[in-house]
Amino acid sequence: MTRGIHGSVVACLVAGLLSVAAPASADDESVLGQDGGSLILVLDGSGSMKESAGGQTRMKAAQKSLRTVVDRLPDDSKVGLRVYGSTIEDGKGSCKDSELLVPVGDVDKAKLKAGIDKLKPLGNTPIAYSLKQAYKDLPKEGPRSIVLVSDGEENCGGDPCKVARDLKKKGADFYVDVVGLQVDAKSRSQLTCVASAGGGTYYDVSDIEDLPSTLTRTSVRAARGYKEAGLPVEGAESASADAPEIEDGQWLDTIGDTGAEHYTVPDPGKGTLHVSASTRTTSPELSATEGLSISLTSADGTECGDSASISVQGSVNQKAPYAVDLTSTPADRKDCGKGPYVVSVEPPQVEGVKPLEVLVRTEPAVKTTEGLPGASESSGYSDDATAPKASGEAQPALGSPSFAGAPPVAPGLYSDSILPGETLLYRVPDVGWGQQPVCDFTLGSTPQAGDALKGGGYFEVALANVYGPTKALVTDPSATTNRVQYAGAANQPLHVAGPTVAYQNRTSSDERIRADALDGDHYCALTLFTSTPTVDEKVGEVPVTLSVAVTGDKTGEPQYASKPKQSANDAQSDDGGVGWGWIVGGLVVLAALIAGLLAAFRRRRDSDATTVDG
Missing domain, CATH: 2.60.120.380 (Jelly Rolls)
Structure with a gap:
């Protein structure tokens, strides 16, 4: 899933991810694709957070992890903090015990930490009510996300899954991600439903030591918002x-x-x-x-x-x-x-x-049209396209789930990461007449993904695509090198290329060739398909390397009247x-x-x- 808190949060928080190399610092202007919206953390302060977890209470573990995340927030991020079940133990008012500790706005690390430190596990678990309130806490515009951290299910009679679904209907730029902290099967089922209904991702933390990396990962994914422009x-x-x-x-x-x-x-x-x-x-x-x-x-x-x-x-x-x-x-x-x-x-x-x-x-x-090159061949143009792989240090680029948010990637080498269920786009600028965009992705191996996918016949299917200047799909349907079965234990390359840009492409019988009859920006996309929720969570974040090339000389430009x-x-x-x-x-x-x-x-x-x- 992909969302939008300020995009620069990504570069900062990604350094804390397990098994993924840090691409850049928070203030590194070389990170392509930085931009985004607002995020509110909704924390469980109910009595069950008193329970022991690795020699400390769940609350203490959550507080420690959240302070680490706050330390890594850049100054231009927009984050708020809400807690439920932390002031009224039971009885009247306990099912509306949901308090906004820090309003969503320009980050104030001192206030965020003070809010985190004052949390005390005490009362009930009004998740549905708190989701409604958290939605009201967010701005009325831009990409918005709620990240819910809970160790149990709703116990105030609400239906948080329905609430998340109803809130999601309000627009495509809103998501609910959920972190389940040592939850039982019944609670996991409800929290997974909340994330799915809210268009987000469920993260299951059974080992308290994994909480810092999971919270970091959640913030990273919340940073890539669907952006529109015009x-x-x-x-x-x-x-x-x-x-x-x-x-x-x-x-x-x-x-x-x-x-x-x-x-x-x-x-x-x-x-x-x-x-x-x-x-x-x-x-x-x-x-x-x-x-x-x-x-x-x-x-x-x-x-x-x-x-x-x-x-x-x-x-x-x-x-x-x-x-x-x-x-x-x-x-x-x-x-x-x-x-x-x-x-x-x-x-x-x-x-x-x-x-x-x-x-x-x-x-x-x-x-x-006399003298103009003929239409591109309708098959083989992707697999047969060759281009030298870019070398040197990879520049971080934050792929986007939208055309408008896709970072510009001129010929060169780039680094990113992807989660199962995501599609990330990258914009290849100014592909001219007679030229062909070529993108070579590599899904990196990680011990975490390898362990999750070994045995049991599990794998994650990955697919690379190309879109033309009108945003229509121009991938060769006969291509074979643009799809792999990612098993986690070894690097997996994917190769994709668009047809050669030609005016006469519009005369082709193939609709994908016809869709690439103009010069201009093209888009390369990488999709990592889902397997099962449990396997996807265990696979976690997969490192990505992208080598971009534009082959061919600019030739065949039509002479317009x-x-x-x-x-x-x-x-x-x-x-x-x-x-x-x-x-x-x-x-x-x-x-x-x-x-x-x-x-x-x-x-x-x-x-x-x-x-x-x-």
Whole structure:
């Protein structure tokens, strides 16, 4: 799972991980991909924390470990602290005994340590109530995480699993991770459910000596938040000429709150229009299927060529982002008349509101296609691609579960880590005409993973993929070197490459070749599939090395009849700084998310009085 507390927390905390080398210090600006949101720790202060654990009480062990974590927090992290069951032993009020000791905000290490030190194991275990309160403690925007540390199950009559599920429905940028401290089977079942329903990970600590590394690992994974980016836009509820106009660039909206989203795009004339829509998998069940579809029509509803759609399954996609792309040529639009045209994006058939990124790129007409290289071969282009492996010291790069958050990785060597169930993306900038992105991943061996996977026939399947400039998948489906069975005891290499970028790729009969007919940024992705919850937890964090290359000379650039349009995003940042439109866009979309969620909440409240408090 991947979340967002301030990304620089990762570089600091990762140094404490067992079996994984420290990539960088907290203030090392060379760490690629730093950025994130807010985290609140929710600690069990109930009477059961008095029990002995390795010569000390569970509470003392937790306090010692948490002080270590606090010491490693960089100054720009945003962390809060809440405790339950620590002030009222039993009776009236004990099931609402949940206290915010340190509000979420710029880190104050002294206050955090003081809050940790004052904890006394005393009362009941109101987990459900505390999760509701912790959600209210978090900011209203940005990636947010709750990390719950508990040694037992709910005993106040609440249903923490339902609460976590209801809270998760409020948005894709919120997660609940859980650390179970020497719990019995019944408690483990409930806490595992809480983590799963909250879109997070359950960590089981049976040996108290493992608690410091587990808490560190939890903080590390909480640091990689799904990030979205784009200029703000709010799609219309109906397909008409009154829908908001989106020009070349990336736009940010939400989907799932009102149904299909509709936008108008300018007439590209004799040029080609490329539009893609992307979001992320949020279905809590790995067997669930969701997807997007996109179409282009005239203002009167006449279809302009075929629509496009994508469907993904959780067990295959592992909560990675996905995109559907549509290419519209003059021939596709011949029956539509002149523009502007309407782009319609149909939502996934799943509950919840989530961010939607819409990418528009207008490609001018070419003067001639004579002399341009032909389309890439439809098979073999990945396995047959060769590139020298990068050498030297690996630079830390924090892979992201989102396209917008993917760190830029120019040709070179990089280091990272991955957990079972994660997909991490890395952006290969400016792959030109005639060039091919090549990514070689290596999953490192660890004693922990080796012990977890030896015997019993267990292994973790790993898969490498490549996405093109429109975020569509361009991996060779016939490739064999991009998939391995990771057994933990030895390093496992994975090799993946995209097709050679060529204008004539759009003429291929293979949809993945057609999806790579533009120059620009590409994305390499690594997925480590889940096995079983118990085995995944024992495997823990797996070190990753990534060697990036871009092969081939830049050649075969088409001669356009006119100059390509400037991206609206570039226009927003012509002063050399970060485009304010992107920043405002994030705020507007977050506001829209909240508004949509409130509306959905009101509708649910009217029909279901048991819906969780907002």
